Amino acid sequence: MAGTDIHRSVETVFRIEQARLIAGLTRMVRDVGLAEELAQDALVTALSEWPRTGVPDNPGAWLMTTAKRRAIDRLRRAHMQERKHAEIGRDLDEARDDDVARIDAALDDDIGDDLLNLIFIACHPVLSPDARVTLTLRLIAGLSTEEIARAFLATEPTIAQRISRAKKTLHDSAAAYEAPRGEERDRRLASVLEVIYLIFNEGYAATAGDDLIRADLCGEAQRLGRILTGIAPNEPEAFGLLALMEIQASRLKARVGPDGEAIMLPEQNRALWDHLLIHHGLETLARAEALGGADGAYALQAAIAACHGRARTAADTDWPRIAALYDRLRAVTPSPVVDLNRAVAHSMAFGPEAGLELLQPLEAQAIMRDYLPLPAAKGDFLYRAGRYPQARAAFEAAASLSRNAAERNFLLKRAAACGPARPVTRE
Amino acid sequence: MRVMVMVKATKDSEEGVMPGPELFEAMGKFNEELVKAGIMLNGDGLKPSSQGKRIAFDGPKRTVIDGPFAETRELVAGFWVWEVKDMAEAIEWAKRCPNPMPGPSELEIRPFYEMADFADVLTPEIVERDGRLRDQLKDR
Structure with missing residues (x-):
């Protein structure tokens, strides 16, 4: 294999393995920053050795063994210092054997648990939501600092700083490394799901004109979701x-x-x-x-x-079922946005007047005053109810709230379609 | 990027020889790894070509040909659909697959076309018609 091929192969193997490497190492050294360094060291070693020796049969295990050896070296050095400082009369070899046994045990355990715990750590509530998203993309999805910066329209130093701050916060909070149990586990899982959905929506909000890597966040989030369902079935x-x-x-x-x-x-x-x-x-x-x-x-x-x-066609959509699902969703996560969507579903299932009725209490809420989808939905309901002048006013109100030219044009087009003389059917 | 990974047929697979318990277990483990890595979208095994049919086209003429088909190495015995970052990742995962057959065998990786690849070829009308067809196929 040519040198560049080997290089590429090493990097691909590393990309596939790094989350699991870091997860296993984190359990050993209880510090994600150090774990990531050890994993990087193993990569550097692979890059220098594999071109000579060829890619090993089980490259993942090779990387893990190499990183593990580094971890043991570090622990041994730490122990030597500890002994010097405290003059503990503990035999060095014995200490080393303990470490080796601990590390071996850590590696023999189900790697899925380590990875799940690493996800819990990356999404730990001591971190800000931004930090959680960044650390998850870095450690679990394996994105580079540069890729994350581009995806979030931020500069590389900003992201690098966010990552190092997050690592420090985790370093200072020893409890962050404990595997959560019981109710705490449920709360932590909720945080993980939230982080993954945040990543997804960041990508979903990006449109065709945007950098592809932004839209790719949808793919990364799904991959994270698949990994999570794989290790927490x-x-x-x-x-x-x-x-x-x-x-x-x-x-x-x-x-x-x-x-x-x-x-x-x-x-x-x-x-x-x-x-x-x-x-x-x-x-x-x-x-x-x-x-x-x-x-x-x-x-x-x-x-x-x-x-x-x-639904094979839009007309085949089961709106009564959607309306019923929104009724249930409203009970689980009450929010004005859910209520608005519920009004839309009811309007489709039971007619525009049903939708208008559900909109009324929402219109009174201050938080919804400048929320564009509300007048847009209202315009649609009124239009379908044949109340064109009112519909026109609602669409115009919605357009005035829009900061996006394409969206504003769309709304103004709908307003124009409400012209009093002859209602134009929707395209 | 989405790829199809095809397990090429062998004499054994064409004879309907079922994999032994060891291969079955190894393959199960590999599939589990694919799921945990978050790349697996779909996958299945196909029965020998003796149970397959071919429809040959020649102008307006259609001829149904019964299996089995001769060129064993070109036949497909199973497949996966993976969502991977790039071809290098697909290759790396394919290399980790246990040999799917008792003897020498082959996997073939083929990337899916994406809509962008068709941008110059398809008119909106074709896309529309394609859509109606797919809508009918869906929900079987």
């Missing part, structure tokens, strides 16, 4: 979240038109939907439900997305 909400992301992501290609304009669900070309992803998403949702998670917040949202995914 009894967590219904992990499956619920994955199903939600997969079904939403199945529409990525269909939601932006040739001129970069947003295309709403009913107008999307369903040929552009990723049907394999929908299929996988539906199976994942079924798994969440089978685990007793049908009323989880993510599973309910996935079930709603699935109603669209199953």
Whole structure:
């Protein structure tokens, strides 16, 4: 194999292995920063040795053994210092044997537990949400600082600093390394799911004109979701979240038109939907439900997305079911945004007047005053109810709240379609 | 990037020889690894070509040909669909697969076309028609 091929092969192996390496090493040394350094050291060693010796049969195990040896060297050095300082009469060899035994035990245990714990650490509540997202992408998804910076439209030094601060915060908080149990585990898992969904939405919000790497965040989030369901196969909400992301992501290609304009669900070309992803998403949702998670917040949202995914045409959409799912979602996660979507679903299932009725209490809420989707939905309901002058006013109000030219044009087009003389049908 | 990884047929697979318990276990373990790595989307084994059919096209003519088919090495005995970062990652994972057959065998990795690859070829009308077809196929 030529040198560059070997180099590429080493880097690919490392990319595949690094999360597990760092996870196993973190258990040993209880410090993600140090664990990452040890993993990097192993990579450097591989880069210098593999071109001579060839890629070993089990490259992952080779990297782990190399990193482990480094870890033992460090621990031994730390012990020597400790002994010097405290003059503990403990035999060095014995100490080393203890470490080796501990490290061997750590490596023999299910690597999945280590990885899950590393995810828990990266998403630890002592870190800010930004730091959690960054550290998860760095340690679990294996993105470089540069890739993360580009994805979040930040500079590399900003991201590098965020990572090193996060590592320091974790270093100073020894409890962060304890595997969570019981209720604490549920809370920590909720934080993990939130971080993954944040990453997904960051990518989902990016449109066709944006840097591809931003949209790739959707892919990274799904991969994280798949890893999580693989190593925590009894967590219904992990499956619920994955199903939600997969079904939403199945529409990525269909939601932006040739001129970069947003295309709403009913107008999307369903040929552009990723049907394999929908299929996988539906199976994942079924798994969440089978685990007793049908009323989880993510599973309910996935079930709603699935109603669209199953519909062959927009007209086939099972709106009464979607309306019923929103009724349940509202009970699990009450929020004005859920209520607004619920109003839309009810308007589709039971007519525009039903939607308008559900909008009323929302309009009174201060928090919704400048929330564009509210007047946009209201305009749509009024239009469908044949109340054109009022619909026009609502669309114009929505357009005035928009900061995006394509969106504003779309809303103004809908306002113009309410012209009093002759209502124009929607394109 | 999405790839299909095809397990090429061998004399054994064409004769319907089932994998022994050891291979079965090794393959199960490999599949588990793929799931835990978050790259597995789909995968399955295919019955021998003796149970397959071919439809040959020649202008308006269609001829149904019964299996088995001769060129064993070109046949597919199983497949995965993986979502990977790039081809290098797909190769690395494919190398980790246990030999899927008792004797020498081959995996073939083929990237999926993406919509962007068709941008110049497809008119909106074709995309639209393609969509109606797929809609009918879905939900079987």
